[in-house]
Amino acid sequence: MTLVKFANGHNKRAVNPFFSDVFDSLINDSSIIGRGPAVNIxxxxxxxxxxxxxxxxxxxxxxxxLDKNVLSVAADKKVENVEEGKKYSKREYSYNSFSRSFTLPESADHAKIEADYTDGILTLNVPKKEEAKIQSREITIK
Known part of the structure; x- marks a missing residue:
């Protein structure tokens, strides 16, 4: 009987280096699993x-x-394609959904939030309260 020592985090590539690289990249790449759409802020x-x-x-x-300071965006879309042949029926279902939440700062003006959807991009504009806007002025030296 031969004993084989498997790595417990010290050297993950001991069993199969290629498998480890591919598997790790799929699990650790947050843009692929469970994050929803890409976001720019x-x-x-x-x-x-x-x-x-x-x-x-x-x-x-x-x-x-909007619930208190949390702005949530969700979408659900169900697509059904049906193709009928001579003696069979083929159905393909596709169901896409996501939910993303953003915690707004205290400086956000909740009453004036606007949304626009153009060319596949959902844009949310969250204005700042007047007192939170940067006010610039020149200061004179006495």
Missing amino acids: AETENEFHIELAVPGLKKEDFKIS
């Missing part, structure tokens, strides 16, 4: 911009809600 002097890449959906597929 930017801040300007007057507002926050949130952009989600969600091609193939319609405006009606989205549900955008």
Whole structure:
């Protein structure tokens, strides 16, 4: 009988280096598993911009809600393709859904949030409250 020592985190590539690389990249790549659509978040002097890449959906597929300081974006889409042949019926179902939540800062003006969906990009504009906007002025020296 031969004893084979398997690595417990010290050297994961001991069994099969190729398998470890592929498996680790699939498990650890958060853009592939469980994250939903890609998101860009930017801040300007007057507002926050949130952009989600969600091609193939319609405006009606989205549900955008605000609960306290948490802005949630969700979508559900069910697609059914039916092709009928001579003696059989072929059906393919596709069901896509996601949900993303964003915690808004205290400086966000919840009453003026706007959303737009154009060319597969959902854009959310979150204005800042007046008192939170950067106010610049020149200061004179006495």
